[in-house]
Amino acid sequence: MLTLRKNAVALFVERSSQQWIVLDPDGNFWIVPQTNENPWDQRLPFTATEETELEPVPGHYKYMLGLPT
16 A cells, blocks of 8 residues: 655745745745744744745754754
């Protein structure tokens, strides 16, 4: 039997602002602050514009931001 696994989140950095941006499984983008205490709990909504340049970040950085896996 084939089991499909849906990634919990995808991690990006927004090039102009150097902010962490997370795409959740529901398709919502979030700004995740660079803080040491519960950054995922302090996330803010992010709306991309035509000027937005999101660069994918390797998944092993997720643990630094306390992101769901």
